Amino acid sequence: MSRVVHSVVVCGIALLGLLVVYMGGNWRDGSGRQARGGGGSSSHIRKITQRRRRLQGSPSSIPSSCNGVCRSEDWYADGVCDPECFTEECGWDGDDCRGVPRINADQQTENGTNRREFPDTCFGDCRDLEWVNDSVCDLTCYNYACEFDGGDCDPGLECTELASYCKWNETCQSQDDGFGRCESLCSTIECSEDRNEVCEVQRIPEGEPGAGSGVGKCVCAENYVRGDNDECFQVRDCAVAEWKDWGDRFSPFCV
Numbered sequence: 001m002s003r004v005v006h007s008v009v010v011c012g013i014a015l016l017g018l019l020v021v022y023m024g025g026n027w028r029d030g031s032g033r034q035a036r037g038g039g040g041s042s043s044h045i046r047k048i049t050q051r052r053r054r055l056q057g058s059p060s061s062i063p064s065s066c067n068g069v070c071r072s073e074d075w076y077a078d079g080v081c082d083p084e085c086f087t088e089e090c091g092w093d094g095d096d097c098r099g100v101p102r103i104n105a106d107q108q109t110e111n112g113t114n115r116r117e118f119p120d121t122c123f124g125d126c127r128d129l130e131w132v133n134d135s136v137c138d139l140t141c142y143n144y145a146c147e148f149d150g151g152d153c154d155p156g157l158e159c160t161e162l163a164s165y166c167k168w169n170e171t172c173q174s175q176d177d178g179f180g181r182c183e184s185l186c187s188t189i190e191c192s193e194d195r196n197e198v199c200e201v202q203r204i205p206e207g208e209p210g211a212g213s214g215v216g217k218c219v220c221a222e223n224y225v226r227g228d229n230d231e232c233f234q235v236r237d238c239a240v241a242e243w244k245d246w247g248d249r250f251s252p253f254c255v
Helices: 002-024 043-048 159-165
Strands: 026-028 034-036 170-174 180-184 197-203 214-220 224-226 232-234 238-242 250-254
Touching (some): 214 224
Antiparallel strands (some): 170 180
């Protein structure tokens, strides 16, 4: 009888171990379903999987800047690595993405000879950490300057899929090929150079509708200020002069 009990216990532990391994390799896709990680069976997850980063010190609650499904569906730090929550605003999904294996690009090509050269226009983490064309889709490098991560990201993302992955200061723009690109919010705003204006993306402060997101605005160019007539004029050195008609009162004027 003891042997039977022992066998049942051993089998139970083995099944539990398999279940833990299976759940540990899963990602949740945009629909809330679970899909196997690593990009093997789910092209959607393969296309949108971002760089896995290790969060230093998991926060106890969802960051105030984190919105969308991470907040509404309580996906933050729930034990499942969610690409939707894998953003700076959402604290990289807490510890959920910790330990997810990173693909070694050199092992995917013969002696690494098929890797592309870094584009001259690509800078930041993409260049410093050699993220371009390393067989991991990094949305940080998914732009024209970095040649859309050197081919790591599966081309063909439409804005319906990509929009939620754009940064706070970006918006998804449909291109001539029908695919989406995360572009600066200023890409949709025309400012008047003749009026000495430039576009600037400003973050909406806490307590206001859309807090944490960005909005593009036309502001005065550097060394220009906006006057009472809503025009931008150049800042010059100002002096204080005495107006004889006003007695002891002084008024600043620019020279």
